[in-house]
Amino acid sequence: MENQFTVTAFNNYLKAHRLMGSRDISTGEMFLPPRPLNPSDFSTDMDWIEFSGKGELRAFTSIYINSTLMTEAGFNRSNPCVVGIIKTAEGPSISALVVGLNGTNPQTLKIGTPLKVKFIDQGEGDARKTLLAFEPA
């Protein structure tokens, strides 16, 4: 089996502004991020499935002391970065940046907030990367 459900493939789909996971062909179980092997039945018979990008906030934080990555992306103590675990409408959950919420007032943020996917492009040409984010729906 040649594994096509790689991290690189997922990131390339993000660059094309598509949120793609994998689906076990026989059971219909879905995985986001995509997995090449279903951990519950060890099947590798998978295909790609596009997620709608709809979901809701399952847990969150507003990060004031940021990683180097997020500091370089412009987040800091006066512009904290809201990060969350998002439960997609299809079922699986994923970690992502959440934009469009007020990180300086985190006590007002609510678990269960409906969200939709947002693709954030960074850099130009070959160096272009796309960051997976969500925003209020």
Next chain:
Amino acid sequence: MGKLARGVALVGAGMSKFGVFKGKTSRDLFVEAFVEMLGTVDKGIDPKKIEAFYMGNFSSDLFEGQGHLAPILASWTGLNPIPATRIEDACASAGVALREGILAVASGMYDIVLVAGVEKMTDLPTEKVTDTLATAADVQYEVPAGFTFPGFYASMATAYMDKYGATPETFMKVGIKNHEHGSLNEKAQFGAKISTLMEARKTSAAKKGLPIPQWTDEMEFLHDDKANPIVAWPMRLYDCSPVSDGAAVVLLVSEELARQFSDHPIYVAGTGQASDGALHDRESLTSIKSARLAAEQAYKMANVGPQDIDFAEVHDCFTIAEVIATEDLGFFKPGEGWKMAEDGQTSRSGEKPINLSGGLKSKGHPVGASGIGQVVEVWKQLRGEAGERQLAGNLRYGLTHNVGGTGQTCVVHIFEKRD
């Protein structure tokens, strides 16, 4: 499965002070802990009799630019040419190294095994430490989202608050309690109560001729964004364990040899370990499944339940983690841990004393050393050698709970005093 082929006992335990030690490398701290351990073996030990060495360390590669650390530490303590093996399971490295040492003795392969945990973190600037710790998470799918370790536990805290009604003040009270405990521990990085630290800041402001802050109590101090800045809401500075250097060492022998070395050996009653995937892949964000499974295995092997445990050292890398740990270990029902913490039931005078050493919060968290640091406290308490912070009563069972990452690894041990 679920049983040791033969019994294993602790006959020595030592640790360096935990803290920030400029100019000391991991090997220097390890030698200090090793020498202290030798002094605790009641009937003495010839180090040449040690047959194998297991060492927990998370990331000397990134923290110090040093890989392949175990043989170097063995060399510095005269242990070459015995097998020297480094174990890495993030912040659970030392707890897992202990388990590997136990299994090695239980198997009959070795009779005398040295186990250690070591970490030297403070040479790096804070942001590099944050990035290094983040390598314990999934760097492909969690870190690019912006998560940091305080961020992960803060997310568990928002999920917990939403589900059970705890507030940021609950977590502050856990920090106050652990600092109180740590104020009695001469090895702790912050051997001071938060009230003492608060008064010191007032004094320092007065000396510098600056306006003297008007905090009336610890809670007011902890609500002050300047004194206690938000790291990842709702986790503030005083909710987070510090960046630390330190080493801790224990000596294991087969049960039948225990009395040859020790007047008061401490026996391994139970061990458990489990693994899990990324936080976002889990069904529950308010409980750590690997901790529940590891605890279940350890209780079963020891043939005891949570009610039999006299005290526990749990992995309070963040204050929320302690609340969740007390539920995962079965001390309190899900959703009840925060109430028991607020009610003082986890303090040294409460129903279930948690983190008598001060925990990672006050004692310090040299990540790959913490799992053995916890065991050193259990050793001291069960032997009645914890000095000022000795828990009263006839203690029989002590438990350690050591988590790697957000629960990708958890290892639980139960220790027993027999007499």
